[in-house]
Amino acid sequence: MMEFGAADANGALDFTCETCTTKQTSKLLHDLIQSIVSALEARDPHTAEHSLRVGDMAERTCSLMGLPDDVTATIHMAAHVHDIGKIGIPDRVLLRNARLTPAEHALLRNHPRIGYDILSGCESLDGVAEIVLHHHERWDGSGYPDGLAGERIPLGARIVAVCDSIDAMLGKRLCKKSMAPRECVQEIFLNAGSMYDPDIAWFVLKHWDAIVGRVEFRDFIVAEPGAYHALCCSVPAPKALDLIA
Numbered sequence: 001m002m003e004f005g006a007a008d009a010n011g012a013l014d015f016t017c018e019t020c021t022t023k024q025t026s027k028l029l030h031d032l033i034q035s036i037v038s039a040l041e042a043r044d045p046h047t048a049e050h051s052l053r054v055g056d057m058a059e060r061t062c063s064l065m066g067l068p069d070d071v072t073a074t075i076h077m078a079a080h081v082h083d084i085g086k087i088g089i090p091d092r093v094l095l096r097n098a099r100l101t102p103a104e105h106a107l108l109r110n111h112p113r114i115g116y117d118i119l120s121g122c123e124s125l126d127g128v129a130e131i132v133l134h135h136h137e138r139w140d141g142s143g144y145p146d147g148l149a150g151e152r153i154p155l156g157a158r159i160v161a162v163c164d165s166i167d168a169m170l171g172k173r174l175c176k177k178s179m180a181p182r183e184c185v186q187e188i189f190l191n192a193g194s195m196y197d198p199d200i201a202w203f204v205l206k207h208w209d210a211i212v213g214r215v216e217f218r219d220f221i222v223a224e225p226g227a228y229h230a231l232c233c234s235v236p237a238p239k240a241l242d243l244i245a
């Protein structure tokens with residue numbers, strides 16, 4: 001599964017994980033994340049697969065943005081475990097094959113806080129825990145758990161939010177069919193500036209084929225190189241992307 005390279009001057013090993021494409025020098029941290037994902041998989045295979053795809057999309061987004069390696073690694077790990085808090089949600093809600101009642105929805109909305117509580121016990125995962133806590137915040141402040149708005153939402157949480165929505169729309173769920181990629185593109189476009197950071201939504205739309213097109217969904221492959229070029233090029237560029245190299 002993992003290929004190990006030479007130890008550096010500090011004795012840390014460079015290695016590559018074939019599962020998640022992470023390149024870390026902290027094997028211990030990476031193993032910890034893998035164990036957490038495995039725990040979720042035992043409970044809810046659908047959410048675990050979803051988390052892997054969101055992790056891949058987030059990592060590609062960060063790399064294309066030219067974010068520093070340590071920032072990319074933190075966001076990548078957070079994307080892998082963003083829904084870990086669902087481990088604390090009762091089966092009757094988590095595995096329900098029908099629309100949730102308002103009370104069940106309220107229970108499900110606890111998952112970012114539960115995830116934060118799980119991860120924040122480990123000091124090395126502080127940055128990861130913050131992103132997990134805020135991955136359901138919305139750019140306009142109408143999200144949860146804290147109703148943060150705009151750039152008060154951690155950058156990683158804004159990136160995960162876009163990738164999470166794309167996977168939720170394109171992937172099949174127990175109770176819903178997957179959405180056509182073109183409709184998904186339109187949803188991201190229409191909600192840029194309300195749900196999503198417009199800079200990040202714009203960036204993902206501009207690089208759709210590289211970020212989303214390579215993700216393999218179980219029932220179909222989204223890759224249609226250039227298929228969204230016309231639509232994405234009609235998206236007006238937002239304010240200067242000062243975060244993006």
Ligand SMILES: [Fe+2]
Pocket residue numbers: 082083111135136
């Ligand atoms: Fe979530």
Ligand SMILES: [Fe+2]
Pocket residue numbers: 050054082083164
């Ligand atoms: Fe999710």
